[in-house]
Amino acid sequence: YKRVTVKTLVDMKARGEKISMLTAYDYTMAKIVDGAGVDVMLVGDSASNVMAGYETTLPITLDHMIYHASSVVRAANRALIVVDLPFGSYQSDPKEALRSAIRIMKESRAHSVKLEGGKEIKESIKRILNAGIPVMGHLGLTPQSIYKFGTYTVRAKEEQEAKRLIADAKMLERIGCYAIVLEKIPAQLAKEVAESVSIPIIGIGAGPDVDGQVLVLHDMLGMTHEFHPRFLRRYLNLYEDMTTAIGQYVDDVKTADFPNEEEKY
Ligand code: KIV
Ligand code: NA
Numbered sequence: 001y002k003r004v005t006v007k008t009l010v011d012m013k014a015r016g017e018k019i020s021m022l023t024a025y026d027y028t029m030a031k032i033v034d035g036a037g038v039d040v041m042l043v044g045d046s047a048s049n050v051m052a053g054y055e056t057t058l059p060i061t062l063d064h065m066i067y068h069a070s071s072v073v074r075a076a077n078r079a080l081i082v083v084d085l086p087f088g089s090y091q092s093d094p095k096e097a098l099r100s101a102i103r104i105m106k107e108s109r110a111h112s113v114k115l116e117g118g119k120e121i122k123e124s125i126k127r128i129l130n131a132g133i134p135v136m137g138h139l140g141l142t143p144q145s146i147y148k149f150g151t152y153t154v155r156a157k158e159e160q161e162a163k164r165l166i167a168d169a170k171m172l173e174r175i176g177c178y179a180i181v182l183e184k185i186p187a188q189l190a191k192e193v194a195e196s197v198s199i200p201i202i203g204i205g206a207g208p209d210v211d212g213q214v215l216v217l218h219d220m221l222g223m224t225h226e227f228h229p230r231f232l233r234r235y236l237n238l239y240e241d242m243t244t245a246i247g248q249y250v251d252d253v254k255t256a257d258f259p260n261e262e263e264k265y
Helices: 006-015 027-035 062-075 094-108 119-130 143-149 159-175 187-196 238-254
Strands: 019-023 040-043 080-084 112-114 135-140 179-183 201-204 212-215
Touching: 006 019, 006 080, 006 179, 027 040, 027 062, 040 062, 040 212, 062 080, 062 094, 094 112, 094 119, 119 135, 119 159, 135 159, 159 179, 159 187, 179 187, 187 201
Parallel strands: 019 040, 019 212, 040 080, 080 112, 112 135, 135 179, 179 201, 201 212
Antiparallel strands: none
C-alpha cells in the first residue's frame, strides 16, 4: 500500500475520487479500518463519548488524545492519521495551540491535527501551519461548542450563518488547511462550499455533493444503539450480535459446556 498523505487527498479531489474517512481510537480496531482500505483515520475527540462514556466531547484531555492517537498510529500502514485537538488545548492563544499540536505530533507520531472553528481560531491555525503541521478544519456543527448552541441540530440553515460558513471555508483554504470537515449542514450549502474551494470537503450529515464522507466507527458498525441521526448508515448491528455472542458465552460457562475436551490441556 502506498501511504496516503495530505497531498494524496488534494489530488483525489482534483480527480473527482471520493475520500473515505472513519474514526479510530485503539490499535485493534485501527488495524481493521486501515486494512480495509479507509483513506483517513480520525482520532476524534468523539473518543470522549465512545471510549470514555462522557456525555460531551469537552472532558477529554490532550493526554487522553495522545494515548488514543499513538495506539492508532501503531496500527496504520496506509491511512493518513488526523487527531482532534481537544477542547481547552487550543482556544486560549496561538502559542498554546501550537504547543498542543506539537505534543500530538511528537508523542503520538500522527500526521496532522484537526481544530473546530473558523475565523475565531485563525491565528492559532496559522501558527500550527507555520510549524509544518498539516491542519484539517472543522465547520458547521462543532460539538466542542455545544453549550453555546444548546442542541446538536442542523447548522447554518439561516442565510447569515451560511455566508459566514462559506467565508470561513475560503479563509481556511487561503491560510493553508489541506481539508475541511463539514458537520450537519444542509446538503445544498455543503455542495456550494465544496465547489468554492479546491481543498477536499469531508462531510458528516452534509449530503452527497462533497469530496468525502466520515462517520464514527462504532456508530456505523452498530455498536452504539441509542443514537440514530438521519445521516448515520449502519453497516452492521454489532450491538445485537455482540450481546448474543456474549450471552452465549455466559450460558456456556454456566452450563459447563465451555471449555470442552478439545479446549483443555
Ligand atoms: O470527533 C469526531 O468523531 C469528529 C467527526 C464526527 C468528524 O470530529
Ligand atoms: Na471531533
